Amino acid sequence: MEYNLNMVNNSYFAERSKICTKKIREILKEMPDFMYDYFVGIENNTSELTRLNYAYDLRTFFHFLLDETNCLRGKNSIFDIEVEDLNNVKSNHIERFLSYVSSYENEEGKQHINTERGKARKLASVRSMFKYFYRHNLINEDVASKVPTPKLHQKSIIRLETDEVAKFIDNTESGYGLSGHAASYHEHTKIRDVAIVTLLLGTGMRISECVGLNVNDIDFSTNGLKITRKGGNQTILYFSDEVKVALVDWLSERENNEYLVDEPALFTSLQNRRISPRAVQKLVKKYAEITTPLKHITPHKLRSTYGTNLYRETGDIYIVADVLGHKDVNTTKKHYAAISEDLRRSVANKVRLRTEE
Numbered sequence: 508m509e510y511n512l513n514m515v516n517n518s519y520f521a522e523r524s525k526i527c528t529k530k531i532r533e534i535l536k537e538m539p540d541f542m543y544d545y546f547v548g549i550e551n552n553t554s555e556l557t558r559l560n561y562a563y564d565l566r567t568f569f570h571f572l573l574d575e576t577n578c579l580r581g582k583n584s585i586f587d588i589e590v591e592d593l594n595n596v597k598s599n600h601i602e603r604f605l606s607y608v609s610s611y612e613n614e615e616g617k618q619h620i621n622t623e624r625g626k627a628r629k630l631a632s633v634r635s636m637f638k639y640f641y642r643h644n645l646i647n648e649d650v651a652s653k654v655p656t657p658k659l660h661q662k663s664i665i666r667l668e669t670d671e672v673a674k675f676i677d678n679t680e681s682g683y684g685l686s687g688h689a690a691s692y693h694e695h696t697k698i699r700d701v702a703i704v705t706l707l708l709g710t711g712m713r714i715s716e717c718v719g720l721n722v723n724d725i726d727f728s729t730n731g732l733k734i735t736r737k738g739g740n741q742t743i744l745y746f747s748d749e750v751k752v753a754l755v756d757w758l759s760e761r762e763n764n765e766y767l768v769d770e771p772a773l774f775t776s777l778q779n780r781r782i783s784p785r786a787v788q789k790l791v792k793k794y795a796e797i798t799t800p801l802k803h804i805t806p807h808k809l810r811s812t813y814g815t816n817l818y819r820e821t822g823d824i825y826i827v828a829d830v831l832g833h834k835d836v837n838t839t840k841k842h843y844a845a846i847s848e849d850l851r852r853s854v855a856n857k858v859r860l861r862t863e864e
Contacts, residue, residue, distance in 0.1 A: 518771055519719040519781055520735050527555035534562040537614070538569060541590040545639050554738060564632035570614060571604050572596065593637070593646045598653045601633055605657065623657040630656060665802055666812040672708055675798045679704050684797035695777060700790050702757035703774060703782075707791075707806055709750040711813030711831050713737070714784050714806040716744075720773040722758070727751060736832045744830070814839065 535543055542565065546558060553561075569585050572578060578595040582588050608621045608629055621629070630651070637651035667675060678684060680701050682693035707717060716734040724733040730751055732744045746754075757774075761767055764779065772781035787806055795804035802808075810831070818827050828839040 518721070520739070524555045527559045531555070531559055531562050534559075534566055537585065538562075538566055539585060539588040539590075541645075542636075545636060548639055548643075549635065560628065561632045561635060564629045565636055567608065567611075567613060568604060568629070568633055571607055572600065575607060576600050576603070590640060590645050593640060594648070596650060598650045601630070601651055601654045604633070605630060605654075623659050626657045627659060630654060664811060664815075665804070665808050666815055667708075667799065667802075667804065667809070669816075671799055672812065672816075675794060675804075676701065676705060676708070678797050679794045685793070689793060692777070696790075698757050698760045699774060700794070702753040703787060704791065704794065704809070705750050705753035706746070707809040708813060710744055710746050711810045711817065712744060713810065713832075714787055717806075718772075718774060718782055718784050718787060721771040722761075722773050723771070724773065725754065725758075727755070742832070 531546060535546065546562070549558065549561075569588065573582060573585060573588070578597070578600055579588060579592055582592065605626045608619070608626060610618070610620050612618055634651040634654075637646070637649045640646045641649040680697060682690060682697060685693055703717065706712065707714075710732070712732075712734060713736075716736065719735050720732065725731075726733075730746050730748070732746060733741055734744050735741050761775070764775075766779040767775060770779060770781070774782040774787075776782045776786060791804065791806050791809065795802070798804075814827055814831055817830060818824065821827070824836055824839055828836045831839060833839045
C-alpha cells in the first residue's frame, strides 16, 4: 500500500525539496523570462530533483545557442531571448549541442565531460522544454523530438558475490584493513555502519530512502519500514531478522546519545545530524575497497547485489521489481543479469572437443 508524501511529515524530504526549489529559482534568474512559465507548467508532473536537473541542462543549452551558434542572431544576452526565438532552433543545432557537451566548461568555469548517458539526459531536458512550448502553441514545431537519443551501451553488472557480502559486513564490523584517520573513527561508527550496510544489502533500498528514514518509521512487530520512494510516494518495505538485529544494536547505541533526543533521523553523523547521502557513499566505498579492491562498489551496486540474490531465491522478476520499487520490469532486468552468467558457467564443460578413451 502506498501513501502520498503530502500526507506525511518527513523532515529530510521536505528539506531536500526546499533546497532544490531554492536552487531552481536561483538558476531561473540566469535564464530567459519565459522559462519561469515552463517550470511552473511542469511542476505537478515532475519532482524537484528532476526540475533542478532540467534547470542546469537548459541553462547550459541557452548559453550554447547564444555563444556557439548563429540561430539567435541579434540577441546580446540570454535575457534578450524570447520564446518565439526557439523557432530558429533546428534539429542540427540540438545535435551540435550534444556534441558540445561531450567536453565543455560550464558557467562557473568548471570542466564537464558527458558520456552517452549524460548526453541522453540533456536531450531529455531539451525535449521536455520544446514539447511544452509546442503543446501550448508558443512555437511552430517540436524539433527536439526529431533528434535521436544517443545509443546507450550496456553497462557491465558489478555486484558482490555471496562470500563477498559476508566479508563486506565482517570488515565493516571489525574495521579490518582500515588505517590512520579511518581506523581511529571506526570504534565510534562501526555499529551504525553495520546497520547501514546490512540494511542496504538486506532490502535493496536506494540511498535516498535510507538516509530519509526516521526512527518512528520502523515497526519491529512486523519487521517493516516506511520508506519514501522516488516520486514522493511512501510504501512499506519488510526486512529479515538479520537486518533487525543490526537495527536494534544501532538503536540501543543511539538511545544513549543525549544529543539525539530531538533528532528524528534514524541514521546520524558524528555531528549528531541526519547522515548525508555523500557520507553513506563514502562509508560504503571505504569498506568496499578493503573487501573487493578490483570492484567499484557503490550503494547502488549493493542494490544490484540484493536484486540479483532475490531473483536467484524467488525466480520471479515481478517480485524483484515490486520490492525494488521499479515501475518497469525492464529496469529490473539489469539487477539479475548475472543469472545468464551462471548458466553460461554451468554449461562450460558440456561440449567435448575430443572423445575420452
